[in-house]
Amino acid sequence: MLLVLAFGVAPIAAAAQVPAPRIVAADATPTDWLTYSGNYQSHRFSALTQINRQNVSQLKPAWIYQVRRTGIVETSPIVADGVMYITEPPSTVTALDVRSGRPLWTYTPSIPTDVIVIGSPPVNRGVAILDDTVFFGTVNGHLIALDARSGAVRWDVQVDDNKFGYYVTSAPLAIDGRIIVGVSGAEAGIRGFLDAYDPKTGRRVWRTHTVPAPGEPGSDTWSGDTWKTGGGSAWLTGSYDPALNLIYWGTGNPGPDWNGDLRPGDNLYTCSLIAISPVDGKMKWHFQFTPHDIHDWDANEIPVLFDATIDGRPRKLVAMANRNAFYYVLDRETGQFLSALPYAKQTWAERIDAKGRPVRRSGTAPSVEGTLVFPNIQGASNWPSPSYSPQTRLFYQAAREMGTYFFKGEPQYKPGEPFVAGGGRAVNGDDAWGAIRALESTTGRLKWEFKLVTPPMSGVLSTAGGLVFGGTDEGNFFALDAESGKPLWDTQLGGMIRANPMAFAVDGKEYVAIAAGYGIFVFGLP
């Protein structure tokens, strides 16, 4: 299998290196990793089988690349035709030779010293590739296109004004004729949106706000001028169904985070999944997981697309292990709610009703004296990716088991300053833990779990070799049996893992890669 596939790695003389149809067919060429989550369906699954249950215990480092500036390395590498494209904190792109780990080019944009990054560390989670161009966002709110072979700038546009707190950390999504990118900044009281740009010119084709203006659908869920600082950042990479021609993107918390008094109502389309046409940016449907959120439970987690039969009926589905601790399954053609089950401890909702709306428990709102609620402020999940294996039909999730004392504070908006009105104190240490959980993808029922001593901020990768790879804050990179959760291999990388694993192959050999500490680590069989 690998031998046959390896032909796909040979240099392609054609002008376009990674045309869109190649990304659509990403499952057929697992030697490459062409989009953030491996395929447009966001499975973060590798069909490679060379590293498998029988031999994974022999994994050895192939090469290590160390970034040149300290900071949290959250990058998820892209691999195309023998080149790995990574990002380094805060907004540098580097191309590496996958055979040796040696840099081929690097590009660092000029970032103003007074850049405003409120709501996350100044990180970058990866690039997108399309044709001969690499696309990435910056902490000062730009979207930049680089020539894939030289790193030269093709174009550089301002997505929005960083003076108001707009910035970009996520990998853009590259599809045919469109580069889709969302912004961060809800903790600064931005008005969120999703943008599409022309890959050739950088011209903005459309912008769809995640918070409606007065008169637009959903505007009745806001009062007064609160929509102007309504948040709803679209800060993580979404998914794409080429057949339905719909993009699926999660949206973040309303602003301010922990005091909802000024914004009574559901606050659409925050904490939602939105389905959008890439042609014109029109919203086909939306589903709000946490109406009127007051705990900062963004719904930016990766939407995972798969098909399955439910109640005897074949359906096109989208699933999300939401930050609010529930695993949701929706019909991705219509947005119809199908089911929700908690996949981690939660104390805020009595249940999810038949339409998918939570029935809140009383006494769970943030308060001046602090209110203990599960999940914690960073959620039962966050940006680290889940994985879906078409082999096991399981949804793998790194779950965070922790509570937070939530505080309510004063809402005070000043442009470019924190607009959060509260916060939290985590109940950490021995009172917190985590697990890699395998959920039945159509229901969220637990199949197995592997316990971790701290809540993880590392994503997972599943492979056709029957493995699930994951990482820990303590620096462990490990492989579990995808069927049983039994640990099969682990190693210590010497720094926190706050990144997503991925796999690729070159010269007929499979490798798995993950960032840890200040480096990218690549492992293969001896």
Place this chain on the structure above:
Amino acid sequence: MMLLHLLLVVAFGASAGQAPPDVEQGKQLFNGMCARCHGIDGTGDEGPSLNRPTLTRAATDDALREVISDGIPDRGMPRVRRLTDNEVRQLAAYVRSLGRAAAGATSGDAAKGRATYDKLGCAACHIIGGQGGSFGPDLTQIGVNRGPSYLRQSFLGPAEALPRGTSPIPGRGFTEYLPVRIVTGDGREVRGVRVNEDPFTIQVRDSSNHFQSFRKSDTREIEKEFGKSVMPGFRGRLTDQETEDLVAFLSSLRGAQ
């Protein structure tokens, strides 16, 4: 770094001529966010007491507002949450009011407390100023880090309040000096305190103060003995005056003189 810069802007953006901060509101904020470590009324607990006229890390009001805004991460004080400048002013005003109202932290005599410390043989396991055994926590500046009520508790009933995560290892609020009992694959029992841990391995110092490292998969049993301490408790073995003297001595330990 950038975040820090922004917070300073928020904290010190207050202009002159503002109304005096609401101390009662500051107390409410304090009881929610700060009292768990600094004690109700700032009497100190796991964190240092704040009911003192002079605060080591916050000699000036500017320094106090900075500490409240940013925490002291290298000393185990987190930035609990982002605060508006008004909230910072309220908290700072409340903390200062504690200093003005401060009563004596302890009625004890530090010199007599030193004698009690020696008599009990505490130096077998604790270092002060570079001298002593290393099995237990270094006490050289324990008076800076811990309040009197915490210190009293720590030797009367140490198992009831094990120290939590002020050091970077194991970090993030993990219980320090947690007693563990490990049964190895060949049936050997090892007792000691946990030094560090991850899902696959655990590192301990055994009862003879030697490091031991285990792959969890190679052990038969790992028991974490929450609610226990390897340090003896002295409740019922000291008079009230000896107790207060010892608290006074420990409170006086404030680093290199």
